[in-house]
Amino acid sequence: MLSKIFYQTNVTIPDVEHMLISNGVKLYTKRNLCAAPKAVIVIVHGLAEHLDRYDYLANYLQRRNFAIYRYDQRGHGRSAGERGAYTDFNNFADDVKNVVAWARSENQHLPIFVLGHSMGGGSVMAFGTKYPNYVKGIISISALTRYNTHIMGDKIKHDPEESVPNALGDGVNTSKYVTDDYANDPLNLKQLRGSILNAMFDLTDYLKQNAKKFIDPVLIIHGAADGVVSPLDSVQSWNEIGSTDKELHIYPHLMHEVLNEPSRKHDIYQEIVTWITNHIA
Numbered sequence: 251m252l253s254k255i256f257y258q259t260n261v262t263i264p265d266v267e268h269m270l271i272s273n274g275v276k277l278y279t280k281r282n283l284c285a286a287p288k289a290v291i292v293i294v295h296g297l298a299e300h301l302d303r304y305d306y307l308a309n310y311l312q313r314r315n316f317a318i319y320r321y322d323q324r325g326h327g328r329s330a331g332e333r334g335a336y337t338d339f340n341n342f343a344d345d346v347k348n349v350v351a352w353a354r355s356e357n358q359h360l361p362i363f364v365l366g367h368s369m370g371g372g373s374v375m376a377f378g379t380k381y382p383n384y385v386k387g388i389i390s391i392s393a394l395t396r397y398n399t400h401i402m403g404d405k406i407k408h409d410p411e412e413s414v415p416n417a418l419g420d421g422v423n424t425s426k427y428v429t430d431d432y433a434n435d436p437l438n439l440k441q442l443r444g445s446i447l448n449a450m451f452d453l454t455d456y457l458k459q460n461a462k463k464f465i466d467p468v469l470i471i472h473g474a475a476d477g478v479v480s481p482l483d484s485v486q487s488w489n490e491i492g493s494t495d496k497e498l499h500i501y502p503h504l505m506h507e508v509l510n511e512p513s514r515k516h517d518i519y520q521e522i523v524t525w526i527t528n529h530i531a
Contacts, residue, residue, distance in 0.1 A: 272324075277330075289360055292350055301320040303510075316526070342373040347384065363529075378466040385466065410448065
């Protein structure tokens with residue numbers, strides 16, 4: 251007989267670490283489970299960072315009865331692959347799909363949502379474009395979808411082996427504490443390869459050229475003062491995608507990492523929870 255704990259809400263289960271092979275590369279993943287989940291959320295991090303930077307968000311969602319699945323993108327964090335390198339932009343969408351498929355195999359009765367930030371936001375938008383109706387809905391946060399801010403220089407082809415310093419520090423957050431934490435995090439990449447810049451440029455081209463193929467329900471959130479990815483990326487994406495169920499919210503004064511903005515992050519977390527809850531039925 252199952253313990254009564256499995257019928258209670260707000261009961262969390264210790265994190266589970268796992269290595270998942272996606273297109274030949276081992277991806278480091280983590281599950282944050284709860285006893286009575288009402289949905290699954292797959293979180294995809296941005297360029298040069300790693301899944302642990304979403305612990306606070308994951309714990310917030312877990313306590314509200316969502317099962318959380320996360321992974322370090324290839325060449326990032328504790329996943330395999332050359333640091334800061336990327337060979338094929340298709341892996342952005344395919345890695346999301348493979349992690350979602352794994353999450354679905356363990357939660358066949360639950361709706362699944364994906365949430366991505368920055369390059370991870372571009373990844374989930376590409377996933378929705380390439381694999382429509384595969385999940386219940388998509389949340390795009392400060393997503394790289396058009397490259398209106400040339401944070402990594404001109405949109406030209408780079409030598410794949412070129413070493414490029416991580417220039418994402420400025421414009422990350424209004425809080426010096428968050429900015430310093432980003433700079434001092436040993437798992438954040440300090441150098442990138444030209445190949446990942448090429449892949450991101452290919453990603454933005456793909457998203458623009460195939461915008462009408464994106465038909466999933468989507469919540470798009472961006473900070474108006476984002477110094478890394480222009481909010482115009484999200485505005486143009488919202489205007490051009492084929493979805494009929496789409497929402498866009500530009501938060502005044504907030505910078506790139508809106509999920510870590512001290513003044514409004516809980517408002518944004520609650521907006522995400524409300525949007526997902528409205529789409530579970």
